[in-house]
Amino acid sequence: MEPVSILAISTSPRRNGNTETMLDRSVAAAESFGARVEKVVLSDFNVGPCREIYACEKNGECVIKDDFDIFYRKFMAVDRLVMAMPVFFFSVPAQAKALVDRCQCFWVRKYKMEKTIPDRGNIRRRGYLLSAGGYSKPHTFDGVRKVMKYFYMTLDMDFAGEVCVEAVDEKGDIDKHPDVLKAAWDLGMASATP
Numbered sequence: 001m002e003p004v005s006i007l008a009i010s011t012s013p014r015r016n017g018n019t020e021t022m023l024d025r026s027v028a029a030a031e032s033f034g035a036r037v038e039k040v041v042l043s044d045f046n047v048g049p050c051r052e053i054y055a056c057e058k059n060g061e062c063v064i065k066d067d068f069d070i071f072y073r074k075f076m077a078v079d080r081l082v083m084a085m086p087v088f089f090f091s092v093p094a095q096a097k098a099l100v101d102r103c104q105c106f107w108v109r110k111y112k113m114e115k116t117i118p119d120r121g122n123i124r125r126r127g128y129l130l131s132a133g134g135y136s137k138p139h140t141f142d143g144v145r146k147v148m149k150y151f152y153m154t155l156d157m158d159f160a161g162e163v164c165v166e167a168v169d170e171k172g173d174i175d176k177h178p179d180v181l182k183a184a185w186d187l188g189m190a191s192a193t194p
């Protein structure tokens with residue numbers, strides 16, 4: 001059987017920060033369980049915001065010419081998406097939000113054109129979230145969770161798991177939380193299973 005294919009996206013603007021470290025742990029687990037994983041760092045790409053011109057209403061494709069096209073094709077093809085992001089002002093960082101908003105074309109495909117993205121055989125499409133926030137406040141992850149839930153729904157993926165950790169702020173703070181890194185490993189393992 002074909003291995004499960006996973007796209008792992010680090011959306012933090014800070015390289016090798018807390019959420020990228022969590023992502024790397026989940027990627028290592030998924031690879032060790034036989035998945036085919038591609039990790040990308042969003043800041044290496046040029047993905048601008050949605051311009052609300054509604055050109056995607058014509059055929060479910062975005063007409064803005066930047067690197068979004070690369071993500072569009074990958075989102076169509078992969079079995080799993082694992083997105084890692086810090087909390088910024090109780091929400092997803094702007095870089096991740098730009099990518100999410102550009103997926104309005106998938107929203108058009110699904111809800112206006114009634115075209116769904118099929119699972120590959122019996123491998124159900126699934127999405128996962130890894131997140132960190134610097135403070136310890138109630139509802140820190142509510143915004144991120146809501147955006148990602150709706151995002152994965154639009155991509156015909158089940159929101160299948162998350163690891164969210166608060167009070168992790170400075171670069172490297174995550175290393176003081178082996179339990180969280182273990183949870184990220186377990187999430188990666190789960191993402192590799194069909």
Ligand SMILES: Cc1cc2nc3c(=O)[nH]c(=O)nc-3n(C[C@H](O)[C@H](O)[C@H](O)COP(=O)(O)O)c2cc1C
Pocket residue numbers: 012013014016017018019020085086087088089090091132133134135136140166167168169170171
């Ligand atoms: C612009 C900005 C906004 C932030 N807003 C929040 C917030 O609302 N809640 C929170 O808990 N942490 C907030 N933080 C802290 C980060 O979420 C935290 O440092 C996180 O560990 C960064 O993860 P990274 O190293 O993967 O980028 C903010 C940081 C920045 C730079």
